[in-house]
Amino acid sequence: MNEFLFLAAIGLVAFFYSSVGHGGASGYLALMTLFGFAPAEMRASALILNTMVAGIAFISYYGTRNYNIRKLYPFILGSVPSAFFGAMITAEVGLYKILLGAILLIGIFRMLLTLRANEYCIRRGSLPAAFLTGATIGFFSGMIGIGGGIILSPILIIMRWATIKETAFLSAAFIVVNSMSGLIGLTISGFKVSTEIILFVLVAIAGGLAGSHFGSRHLPVSTLKYFLAGVLLLASIKLISN
Numbered sequence: 001m002n003e004f005l006f007l008a009a010i011g012l013v014a015f016f017y018s019s020v021g022h023g024g025a026s027g028y029l030a031l032m033t034l035f036g037f038a039p040a041e042m043r044a045s046a047l048i049l050n051t052m053v054a055g056i057a058f059i060s061y062y063g064t065r066n067y068n069i070r071k072l073y074p075f076i077l078g079s080v081p082s083a084f085f086g087a088m089i090t091a092e093v094g095l096y097k098i099l100l101g102a103i104l105l106i107g108i109f110r111m112l113l114t115l116r117a118n119e120y121c122i123r124r125g126s127l128p129a130a131f132l133t134g135a136t137i138g139f140f141s142g143m144i145g146i147g148g149g150i151i152l153s154p155i156l157i158i159m160r161w162a163t164i165k166e167t168a169f170l171s172a173a174f175i176v177v178n179s180m181s182g183l184i185g186l187t188i189s190g191f192k193v194s195t196e197i198i199l200f201v202l203v204a205i206a207g208g209l210a211g212s213h214f215g216s217r218h219l220p221v222s223t224l225k226y227f228l229a230g231v232l233l234l235a236s237i238k239l240i241s242n
Contacts (some may be wrong), residue, residue, distance in 0.1 A: 001211030009031050011203045014204040015208070018053050018211035019211040019212065021054075021167065022150065022153070022171060023176075023179065026150060026234075027220060027240050028045070028050070036049055042145065043186060047183045048197055049181050049200060049201060050179045051175075054176045061169035061212070064216050065168075067175075072174065075134035075174055078130070078131040079138030079148065079177070080181045081176065083148070083181040083185070084182070084185040086138065087181070088188065098240050101236040101240035107151075107154035107158065122161070123159065123160045134152075137178075138181070143177070148175060149171035150232055153171045153228060168215065185239060208237065
């Protein structure tokens, strides 16, 4: 019964997170904590699920053509090496999670103020700012075991660097690359995952396929912004309460 509930919850997390271009790592970490998983395997398992679901979301949003992929490059260049080294740190990260959750709550509030209108004037971001933003997000994401989309999304919107749909696409791509970099760092550090992850991945893929299709093609922008705010709120609560 517990296994069935866990798998159903994995599918729901994948559905809701993928609908806004996220992988769901914070949600998977919360579930694994609730169901008593060993801390040693939680980060790696969450990053694997994150990579798969965000990858599906990336493909779905890629097909909509609502993006400028060049915006992604400076964030990736800064984040990939940072996520790799962050994942190799095994120190207690409880304080970092609380701080990140608090910052995220502020970001959600600011983001909702920005999103009072469905569309807003897009600004051209500076390359150094994007690089430093990516590097900072990458480091803390690798250390905590998330892909970084929950941090990047509100920044893109608050700074008006991307539209709602474009934010979903850029976040999904950012998460995939960061999660893979973090996984490599964890592997080098000796982390291993249970063979049960195969079943978790299959369920997450099903949820991710449904959610990303719904979000990228059927969910209006006016509704998508509230979906995004809800997902970010759940992620921040998880980070603070864990």
